[in-house]
Amino acid sequence: MTTLPDRPNTALLVIDVQNGVVARAHNRDGVIANIRSLVDKARAAKVPVIWIQHSDDELEYGSERWQYVPELVRNESEPLLHKHYCDSFEDTELEAVLAERRVGHLVVTGAQTDACIRSTIHGAFVRGYDVTLVGDAHTTEPFTVDGAPTAEQVINHTNLYWHGHCAPGRRGETVSTAEVTFAPTPVG
Template identity: 55%
Template sequence: MTTLAGRPNTALVVIDLQNEVVANAYRCNEVLDAVNVLIERARTAHVPVVWVQHTDEDLKEGSEAWQFVAELAPAPGEAVVEKSYRDAFEDTDLEQVLSRLGVGKLIVTGAQTDMCVRSTLHGALVRGYDATLVSDAHTTEDMTTTGAPTPDAVIRHTNMYWSKQRAPGRSGGVIESKDVDFAPCGP
C-alpha cells in the first residue's frame, strides 16, 4: 500500500520508448506490442497513462531520435514528462502530475531496463509509491562490449531483483502484462 495519503489511483508509466532509445533494443517489437496492449487497457479503464521522454546531447528535443516510436503515441490530454536524468522524478514535474491525478501506484514499462527504468522504480519507491514492473514490457540494448551482461540477462535479473523490493508501507513487484489489473490500490 502506498504511503501517499489520499492517492488511491494507479497510473501506467511509459518510460523513454523513443526512436533512438529502442533502435537496437532486445525484443523491441514484443515489448512495444505488450506496452501498446497495456496502454489500450489503461485507457479503457480510465487509468492515466503518463509518458516519460528523455532529452540529452544524444536525444535533442524535437529530433527524430527523440520522438516516441511510431507504434505508440500519447493521446490528447495524457501527461508527457520531460526528463534529463535517469530517474524520471529528478528535476521534472512527474510528482506534480501524479499528485494531481491522485496516483499512489505505478505500473512501469519502457527502456532502458538497467538505466532509466530501474532508476525510476527506485525513485518511486523511496518517494512513497508502490511500483510494479511489467516483466515483459521493458527492454534494453546490448551493452556487453562495455562489460554489461547480455540484454536477456539484464532483464531477467531486474525482474528477479525488483520482485522482492519492499520498503515500510510500500512495495515493488513484478507482473506479466497479461496479469496487470488497473484497479485502485486502496481507499
Template identity: 55%
Template sequence: MTTLENRPGTALLVVDVQNGVMSDAYERDRVVATIGRLVDRARDQHVPVVWVQHNDESLVAGGEPWRIVPELSPKDGDPVVQKHHADSFEATGLDELLAGLGVGRVLVTGAATDACVRATLHNALARGYDTTLVGDAHTTGPLPDGLGLPSPDQVIAHTNFYWAQQTVPGRVAATVPADQAISAGRV
C-alpha cells in the same frame, strides 16, 4: 498500501520508448506491442497513461531519435514529462503530476531497463509509491563488449527478479506480467 495519503489511484508510466532508445533494443517489436496493449487496457480502465521522454545531446527535443516510436503515441490529454536524467522524477514535474491525479501506485514500462527504468523504480518507491515493474514490458540495448557485462535478456531477467524481492515499510514493490498489471475492474 502506499504511504502517500489520499492517493488511491494507479498510473501507467511509459519511460523513454523513443526511436533513438529503441532502435537496437532487445525484442523491440514484442516489447512495443506489449506496451501498446497495456496502454489500451489502461485507457479502457481510465488509468492515466504518463509518457516520459528523455532529452540529451543524442535525443534532442523535436528530433527523430527523440520522438516516441511510431507504433505508440500519446493521446490528446495524456501527460508527457520531459526529463534530462535517468530518473523520471529528478528535476521534473512527475511527482506533482501524479499527486494531482491522486496516484499512489505506478506501473513502470519502457527503456532502458538498466538505466532509466531502474532509476525510476527506485525513486518512485523511495518517494512512497507502490511500484510495479511490468516484467514483459521493458527492454534494454546491448552493453559494451569485453567488460564481462550481462546480455540484455540477462539484465531484464535479473531486474524482474530483484524488483520482486524489494521490501520497504508501508509500500509494495512487485513484478508482474502485462496481462496481470491491469485487469478488468482491478488495477
C-alpha cells in the same frame, strides 16, 4: 499500501520508448506490443497514462531519434513530461502530475532497463509509491562490448530483484503484461 496519504489510484508510466532509445533494444517489437496493450487496458479503465520523454546530447530534443516510436501514440489529454536525467522524477513535474491524480501506485514500462527504468522504479519507491514493474514490457540495448551482461540477462535480473521488493508501507512487484489489470480510477 503506499505511504503517500490519500493516494488510492494507479497510473501507467511509459518511459523513453523513443526511436533512438529502442532501435537496438532486446525484443523491441514484442516489448512495444506489450506496452501498447497496457496503454489500451489503462485507457479502457480510465487509468492515467503518463508519457516520459528523455533528451540529452545523444538524444537531441526534436530530432528523429528523440521522437516516440510510431507504434505508440499518445492521446492529447495524456501528460507528456520531458526529462534530462534517468530518474523520471528528477527535475520534472511527475510528482505534481501524480499528486493531482491521487496516484500512489505506478505500473512501469519502457526503456532502458539498466538506466531510466531502474532509476525511476527506485526513485518512486523511495518517494513512497508502490511500484509494479511489467517484466515483459521493458527493455534495453546490449552493452556487452562494454563488459555488461547481455540485455536479456539485465532484464531478467531486474525482474528478479524487483519482485517482492518491500519497505515499510510500500511494495514492489514484477508481473507480466497478461497479469496487469487496472481498476477504474474514481473521478473526483
